[in-house]
Amino acid sequence: MPWTKVYGDKAEFEKMAGVTPGLRGLTYREALLEATAQMLASDQTVFVLGEGVDDSAGVFGTTKGLHERFGKDRVIDTPLAENGVTGIAIGAALAGMRPILVHMRVDFMPLSMDQIMNHAAKWHYMFGGKVSVPVTIRSIIGRGWGSAAQHSQSLQALFAHIPGLKVVMPATPYDAKGLLRASVYDGNPVIFIEHRWLYEHMGHVPEEAYTVPIGKAVVRRKGPDVTIAAASYMVYEALRAASALSGQGIESEVIDLRTLKPLDMETIFESVKKTGRLIVADTGWKEFGIGAEVIARVAEDAFYDLKAPAARVALPDAPTPASPVLENAFYPGKGHIIEAVKKMLVRK
Amino acid sequence: MKDELLKYGVDTITRELLVEMYSMMLKIRMFEDRIVELYPEQEMKCPVHLYIGQEAIAAGVCLNLKKEDYLFSNHRGHGHCLAKGSPMGPLMAEFYGKKTGCSRGKGGSMHVIDVENGIMGTSAIVGGGIPMGVGAALASVMKGAESVTAIFFGDGAYDEGAFYEAFNFASLKKLPVVFVCENNFYATNSHQSARQPGCRISDSAAAFDAHGVCIDGNDVIEVYKASQDAVSRARRGGGPSLIEAKTYRWKGHVGPEEDFERGCRPKEELDYWKEMCPLRSFKELLLKRNVMTEAELGRIASSIKKDIDAAVRFAKESPYPEQDELLKDIYCGG
Numbered sequence A: 001m002p003w004t005k006v007y008g009d010k011a012e013f014e015k016m017a018g019v020t021p022g023l024r025g026l027t028y029r030e031a032l033l034e035a036t037a038q039m040l041a042s043d044q045t046v047f048v049l050g051e052g053v054d055d056s057a058g059v060f061g062t063t064k065g066l067h068e069r070f071g072k073d074r075v076i077d078t079p080l081a082e083n084g085v086t087g088i089a090i091g092a093a094l095a096g097m098r099p100i101l102v103h104m105r106v107d108f109m110p111l112s113m114d115q116i117m118n119h120a121a122k123w124h125y126m127f128g129g130k131v132s133v134p135v136t137i138r139s140i141i142g143r144g145w146g147s148a149a150q151h152s153q154s155l156q157a158l159f160a161h162i163p164g165l166k167v168v169m170p171a172t173p174y175d176a177k178g179l180l181r182a183s184v185y186d187g188n189p190v191i192f193i194e195h196r197w198l199y200e201h202m203g204h205v206p207e208e209a210y211t212v213p214i215g216k217a218v219v220r221r222k223g224p225d226v227t228i229a230a231a232s233y234m235v236y237e238a239l240r241a242a243s244a245l246s247g248q249g250i251e252s253e254v255i256d257l258r259t260l261k262p263l264d265m266e267t268i269f270e271s272v273k274k275t276g277r278l279i280v281a282d283t284g285w286k287e288f289g290i291g292a293e294v295i296a297r298v299a300e301d302a303f304y305d306l307k308a309p310a311a312r313v314a315l316p317d318a319p320t321p322a323s324p325v326l327e328n329a330f331y332p333g334k335g336h337i338i339e340a341v342k343k344m345l346v347r348k
Numbered sequence B: 001m002k003d004e005l006l007k008y009g010v011d012t013i014t015r016e017l018l019v020e021m022y023s024m025m026l027k028i029r030m031f032e033d034r035i036v037e038l039y040p041e042q043e044m045k046c047p048v049h050l051y052i053g054q055e056a057i058a059a060g061v062c063l064n065l066k067k068e069d070y071l072f073s074n075h076r077g078h079g080h081c082l083a084k085g086s087p088m089g090p091l092m093a094e095f096y097g098k099k100t101g102c103s104r105g106k107g108g109s110m111h112v113i114d115v116e117n118g119i120m121g122t123s124a125i126v127g128g129g130i131p132m133g134v135g136a137a138l139a140s141v142m143k144g145a146e147s148v149t150a151i152f153f154g155d156g157a158y159d160e161g162a163f164y165e166a167f168n169f170a171s172l173k174k175l176p177v178v179f180v181c182e183n184n185f186y187a188t189n190s191h192q193s194a195r196q197p198g199c200r201i202s203d204s205a206a207a208f209d210a211h212g213v214c215i216d217g218n219d220v221i222e223v224y225k226a227s228q229d230a231v232s233r234a235r236r237g238g239g240p241s242l243i244e245a246k247t248y249r250w251k252g253h254v255g256p257e258e259d260f261e262r263g264c265r266p267k268e269e270l271d272y273w274k275e276m277c278p279l280r281s282f283k284e285l286l287l288k289r290n291v292m293t294e295a296e297l298g299r300i301a302s303s304i305k306k307d308i309d310a311a312v313r314f315a316k317e318s319p320y321p322e323q324d325e326l327l328k329d330i331y332c333g334g
């Protein structure tokens, strides 16, 4: 299945494409653009709004040129008014539209938190299921080059804490395209989180429209020794760690969570049953984060499958520093995952 | 530069002040130009939002402020800090991510601070600094201090709800705030007309029963006069003012390059505004009216150059923070 295959970089994909007929390479950014264009073309209720969606850069290329193809009344550049505009998207969704709201950075979403958590997340429940809010809120995690504390946050856990919201974090171009469509047609408010470092990743993306189910994780690599559950960019770090470990005789199973809420625990339980060891690698903070949730659920329902204490590879409890040396120390990666795996195996 | 203005101004604007205006604008310009020069070395590893083209606003406003007055600013804050009196070394070192930086390397160019000069930290969340500035003004009133708070923000921040909420509060409580909206017509690549139905930001002051004025932000004397008026109104308990200063940023939204080639803005527009350079017209005026000679102007430039050289040397030679700084200062000791 070409869509479960993850390519480390463009070169790797191109090499594979040369020997595999039928592979269609698209970058993550192009996959998002294509998904959006297809929905705009086929469904008049879909529209895009956000700051700079019509500018020459087109939100890292993910909305580039859409205003020319579909008109500025369906691809709407908005004032810098995050809370208000989010409320406007929610209102439009209540009234029958399927807006895709784009935030250049996750960090600007706290401004719209009131509309997201007090309104969008609750509207269906609070009114006995009579109305729904099919809004998709895309946002981007920044990283590096001194982005600093206000331009690099990974706030997925914040959203995942709130009943009524769904949270997805695609790692591959295939999933980006399929999950975006699934989000728009899910019927619920979906927080769709992208990582800036993924935009150049290339993979197989079919041309026709398709969905990737929300709430389903996928095993990216099979192995009996340890389970590494990862999300978004950390999937790549986990895969790099897994191939390095493989050279040392340790075979890891890498799970790409894809959706954080609802979390696909079945896939994780199944893997942990086999490996008995669990590491969760997340782009967000460690404290009260995604890793904490996954491990808590394993502790509650599959505790006796564990052969060793579980571990988290995630951000230390600090805001993002600007200085390159501190930034380097801040972000965990492949090396930290390898270290965690080894520590876990030594305990055996 | 309008001759009548200077005439009107000569009673109150001394030669010394004119020299200060020029020196400050030039200092900001040369400081930013040096960043443009150094940035390609890729040693300054943080996004930089340059102030080139807008110098008259920071200079004209801050010459009316005292050291103990507060200043709040945004992602484009270098000019504001320099004008308020911040030394160049710690700013430059911050851009280089060094331990000696004004934020000890944790903030980068978007997050600078200079508590001694009343700059309580700059936010890169658009509009984020506006309510904080109003809060500082509230505190100074509560403490019985005479301070005024100047809040610099862009036309983009004027889109944000935070502005209206804070402005309403400031006017309601007659707080000593000068709201300075630097209208450079763009928020990133989005033109004001794509975001706001009207174009006179200052008009909205009336809706909050406050004073509003729209000025040429490239005319330092006009800026000086308008802010002198606003600052003195604030100091005598007359409440906040909203100064809208029209201007233009020369460089792209972020980084050292111009952006017309990327299709962000028309080149003719940039050319027009370069003609309106706040420094050049002012310099011509100073020469024409015999306020200063070429030689005197040159001496100012070379002294600024020396200071910038020293600041860059300081920044480059300073050490990086130790790694354990990562987990320090997350909480204060109480």
Ligand SMILES: Cc1ncc(C[n+]2csc(CCOP(=O)(O)OP(=O)(O)O)c2C)c(N)n1
Pocket (backbone or CB within 6 Å): A051, A080, A082, A104, A108, A111, B075, B076, B124, B125, B126, B127, B153, B154, B155, B156, B157, B158, B184, B186, B187, B188, B253
């Ligand atoms: C709340 C929020 N929304 C969006 C952004 C992204 N952003 C950073 S600066 C900027 C433009 C701000 O324009 P303006 O206030 O006019 O200031 P200028 O850059 O023109 O000086 C935008 C949209 C942000 N930092 N914060």
Ligand SMILES: [Mg+2]
Pocket (backbone or CB within 6 Å): B154, B155, B156, B182, B183, B184, B185, B186, B187, B188
């Ligand atoms: Mg602006």
